Amino acid sequence: MDILKPIQLSSESLSENEPLTAVEMGKLWATYTGNSMSRQILTYFRHHCDDEHIKILLENGIALTTDFMERIEYFFKKSHFPIPKGFSEQDVNYGAPRLYDDTFYVHYLKYAAKAGMSIYAVAIPLIMRKDINQFFTYCNNCAVAFLDQINTVLAEKKLIAKPPIIPIPESNDFIKKQNYLAGFIGDIRPLHALEISHLYDNIENNTTSKTLLLGFYQVVRDEKIKALFKRGLDMTEKSVKQFMEKLHVENLQTPSHLDHLVTTSAYPPFSDKIMLFHKVDMFSIKLRSFANSIAVNGRRDIALMYGRNLMNVGLFVDDGANILIDQGWMESPPKAYDRT
Numbered sequence: 001m002d003i004l005k006p007i008q009l010s011s012e013s014l015s016e017n018e019p020l021t022a023v024e025m026g027k028l029w030a031t032y033t034g035n036s037m038s039r040q041i042l043t044y045f046r047h048h049c050d051d052e053h054i055k056i057l058l059e060n061g062i063a064l065t066t067d068f069m070e071r072i073e074y075f076f077k078k079s080h081f082p083i084p085k086g087f088s089e090q091d092v093n094y095g096a097p098r099l100y101d102d103t104f105y106v107h108y109l110k111y112a113a114k115a116g117m118s119i120y121a122v123a124i125p126l127i128m129r130k131d132i133n134q135f136f137t138y139c140n141n142c143a144v145a146f147l148d149q150i151n152t153v154l155a156e157k158k159l160i161a162k163p164p165i166i167p168i169p170e171s172n173d174f175i176k177k178q179n180y181l182a183g184f185i186g187d188i189r190p191l192h193a194l195e196i197s198h199l200y201d202n203i204e205n206n207t208t209s210k211t212l213l214l215g216f217y218q219v220v221r222d223e224k225i226k227a228l229f230k231r232g233l234d235m236t237e238k239s240v241k242q243f244m245e246k247l248h249v250e251n252l253q254t255p256s257h258l259d260h261l262v263t264t265s266a267y268p269p270f271s272d273k274i275m276l277f278h279k280v281d282m283f284s285i286k287l288r289s290f291a292n293s294i295a296v297n298g299r300r301d302i303a304l305m306y307g308r309n310l311m312n313v314g315l316f317v318d319d320g321a322n323i324l325i326d327q328g329w330m331e332s333p334p335k336a337y338d339r340t
Contacts, residue, residue, distance in 0.1 A: 002167060010105055010150065016078075016130075017132045017318055018129055019079065020075070020079050020081065020129075020132075020207065021128070021129070022130050022334070022336070023123070023126045024075075024129060025052070025081070025125055025333075026333055027106060027119060027122070027123040027126075027127070027136065028072050028076070028132070028287075029084055029124075029333050029334060030074055030119055030333070031068060031072060031099055031116075031119055031120075031136075031139070032068075032069055032072045032073075032076075032083075032084050032086060033084050033086045033331065034065075034086045034115070034116070034119070034281065035068050035069050036065075036069060036084070036086030036088070037086065037087045037277065037278060037281075038065045038112055039062060039065040039066060039069070039086070039087075040087050040089065040091055040092045040270075040274065041092075041108075041246060041270070041278070042058050042061045042062045042065065042109075042275075043062055043092065043094065043107050044092050044093075044096075044269050045058050045100070045108075046058045046059065046062060046096055047094045047095075047315060048097075048098040048099075048100075049102050049105060050102055051102045051154055053157075053266070054102045054103075054105050054231055056204040057105070057106060057109055057149060057150060058109070058152060061109055061112070061146070061148065064096060064142055065191065065318050067142075067175065068139055071135055072135075075131075075132060080123075081334075082237065082306050084331060085331055086331070087273075087274050087277075091269070091270060092269060092270055092271070092272060092274070093268070093269050093270075094269075096265075096268065096269035097263070097265040097267050098263055098265065099215045099218075099262065099263055099265050099269055100211070100212075100215055100261055100262060100263065101260075101261040101263070102167065103157075103188075103258075103261055104208075104211055104212075104258060104261035104262075106153050106154055106157075106159055107154075107159070107160070107204075107207075107208045107211070107258060108150070108180050108208060108212060109146075109150050110147065110150045110154070110204075110208070111114075111204075111205055111208045111209070111282075113143050113146050113147045113150060114147070114205070115141065115232060115281075115282075115285050116143050117140060117147075118285065118288060119140045119141045120136045120137075120140040120143065121140065124137055124140065126170040127156060134209040135178050135248040153210040160204075160255055160256075161253050161255055161256065162253075163196075163197070163200050164196055164200065164247065164252035164253055164254075166193060166252075167198065177295070179240060180298060181298060181299060181300055182214050182299070182300065184300065184301050188299075188301075189299075190250055191219075191246065191247075191250055191252075191299075192298060193297040194297075194298075195246075195296070195297055195299065195302060196252060196254065197296075197299065198249065198289075198293035198296060198297070199246055199293075199302075200247070200254065200255070201241050201289070201293075202239070202243050202289060202290070202293060203240055203243045203247075203254050204239045204243060204255045205285075205289060206227070206236050206239050206243070206260060206286070206287070207240055207255055207256070207257055207258050209236055209282050209283075209286070210233060210236040210237060210240065210257075210258075210259065211257075211258040211259055211261055211262060211335060212278075212279075212282070213229055213232050213233055213236065213279060214233060214259055214262045215262045215263075216229055216270070216275045216278075216279065217229040217230060217260070218264075218266050219265070219267065219269065219270070219275075220268065220270035220272055220275055221264050221268060221272055222272045225272055225275070225276050225323060226319055228276075228279075228316070228319060228323065229279065232283065232316055232317065235312055239309050240257070241306055242309075243258075246302065246305075249272070273324075273327070273329045276320060276323060276327075276329070277324060277329065277330075278326060279320060280317055280320035280321055280324065283316050283320070284317050286309075286313045287313055287314060287317070290306045290310045290313070291310065293306050294306045294307070294310075305314055
């Protein structure tokens with residue numbers, strides 16, 4: 001960037017020979033594991049896709065996951081760090097019948113790209129080693145470019161409602177009364193732009209999550225996991241209704257449900273392991289999303305709504321993680337020394 005003046009300093013402490021820090025280990029490990037899962041899911045989708053533009057999106061997604069994993073393997077091998085097991089072709093039956101319509105793949109890719117960016121955004125300011133910082137910057141730039149392709153397909157094919165339109169302010173305005181924070185009784189103000197943004201984003205994320213979960217619920221074999229998925233479906237449907245109601249009350253449009261994009265197939269294309277891991281991971285991302293929504297919110301009713309959703313999602317993640325542990329499916333991230 002030409003606007004920034006260069007600073008000339010020795011970069012010996014940031015060299016490629018420095019040992020990996022906890023942040024570098026953790027973020028590389030999480031990125032590798034997540035992409036090993038995504039590569040299997042996307043490859044199955046690619047086997048059952050007819051739309052030429054959506055097929056290219058899937059191929060681009062697969063190419064990115066493969067590229068990221070290969071780059072991370074280089075860092076790990078150089079540091080003699082064990083390569084995570086992650087997921088493999090054993091977790092997917094590519095010959096299984098189609099479980100989702102082509103249109104769903106675009107929504108899924110958008111959700112996955114946003115989830116990846118949430119990892120990279122935390123990693124970039126914390127990682128000091130230049131080669132690894134450059135890697136996560138590269139990942140973030142790839143995700144931005146990929147999201148541009150995804151949004152173009154969504155818009156051109158009219159697969160999603162655009163975010164709501166609100167009037168441009170006539171002048172600068174300052175908040176004068178504390179009832180600005182009210183939301184239950186009395187003079188309740190209209191939603192502001194940041195509240196609308198996060199409600200729209202959470203509807204978009206949760207309708208995608210629910211549709212993926214509906215397909216998983218149809219094909220999962222383990223009864224305990226099936227019961228957990230049913231609970232997740234009910235919880236997510238309730239959340240979507242709450243978020244939509246906040247926008248509909250003010251005559252603002254929302255993204256639509258995607259449940260009709262699930263086929264009637266009951267033959268599992270995925271292992272119970274990868275499906276359970278995927279949903280625990282997706283619900284974990286909801287925790288971050290709801291917390292971000294609370295941070296920019298200014299109404300008490302909306303804060304309470306997000307707070308209750310945070311609690312319910314946290315319990316779902318905890319119960320899902322316990323099943324993963326009981327089955328011996330939960331791979332541990334790198335840990336600090338045990339000094340006990």
